[in-house]
Amino acid sequence: MLDAIRRRRxxxxxxxxxxxxxxxxxxxRAARCASSAGNRRIHRFLVIRDAATVKRxxxxxxxxxGWPPALIVVSTDLEQARKANVQFERDMNSWIDVGTxxxxxxxxxxxxxxxxxxxxxxxxxxxxxxxxxxxxxLPELILQLGHPLGQPSRSPRRASALRLEDLTDxxxxxxxxxxxxxxxxxxxxxxxxxxxxxxx
Ligand SMILES: Cc1cc2nc3c(=O)[nH]c(=O)nc-3n(C[C@H](O)[C@H](O)[C@H](O)COP(=O)(O)O)c2cc1C
Numbered sequence: 001m002l003d004a005i006r007r008r009r010x011x012x013x014x015x016x017x018x019x020x021x022x023x024x025x026x027x028x029r030a031a032r033c034a035s036s037a038g039n040r041r042i043h044r045f046l047v048i049r050d051a052a053t054v055k056r057x058x059x060x061x062x063x064x065x066g067w068p069p070a071l072i073v074v075s076t077d078l079e080q081a082r083k084a085n086v087q088f089e090r091d092m093n094s095w096i097d098v099g100t101x102x103x104x105x106x107x108x109x110x111x112x113x114x115x116x117x118x119x120x121x122x123x124x125x126x127x128x129x130x131x132x133x134x135x136x137x138l139p140e141l142i143l144q145l146g147h148p149l150g151q152p153s154r155s156p157r158r159a160s161a162l163r164l165e166d167l168t169d170x171x172x173x174x175x176x177x178x179x180x181x182x183x184x185x186x187x188x189x190x191x192x193x194x195x196x197x198x199x200x
Contacts, residue, residue: 023114066146074139
């Protein structure tokens with residue numbers, strides 16, 4: 001699992017090979033299993049494999065760079081959200097839920113030998129219109145899926161890319177490393193505490 005997480009990269013070029021419904025169902029199950037705030041499940045998933053539909057969407061989705069043989073459009077069901085009393089203006093959880101579903105689907109796709117790339121750069125109004133969505137369904141993200149064209153990138157992330165240390169502080173802002181002794185002694189303390197508990 002950790003290796004898969006480290007190796008995952010987006011795929012923007014796909015072969016024309018179709019993606020089977022079974023494989024797509026597996027990817028959708030991964031979305032269904034993703035963590036969801038309050039377990040509200042206010043998102044819906046539309047699978048598109050029709051090349052003509054992909055072609056019609058492309059001009060309104062500059063974030064879709066290649067020709068993916070399959071798409072999963074993740075949308076917010078506004079009717080469901082209303083029932084769950086979601087206050088969009090001060091509740092970011094809905095958008096976070098799109099992210100948890102996305103990551104689960106991307107990792108599932110990778111495990112199944114597919115490449116994937118999310119796109120949020122698209123006209124929500126145009127996509128909703130082209131897909132005949134009711135006004136209660138808002139497209140949030142398009143996941144492009146397919147068999148990677150050529151060898152998927154397995155190269156390590158660029159040396160110039162941000163490192164973990166550039167993004168992370170420990171205990172307080174400005175502290176870049178954990179205190180080695182503190183970590184070791186707290187681990188020792190936890191170990192001795194569990195020893196104490198187990199002998200109680
Ligand atoms: C919420 C979100 C939206 C994204 N939208 C697009 C997009 O519209 N078009 C695109 O080509 N890539 C898109 N990406 C992919 C990112 O550009 C990509 O994840 C990033 O460059 C890091 O590459 P990696 O995933 O291979 O590590 C998106 C990623 C996320 C998480």
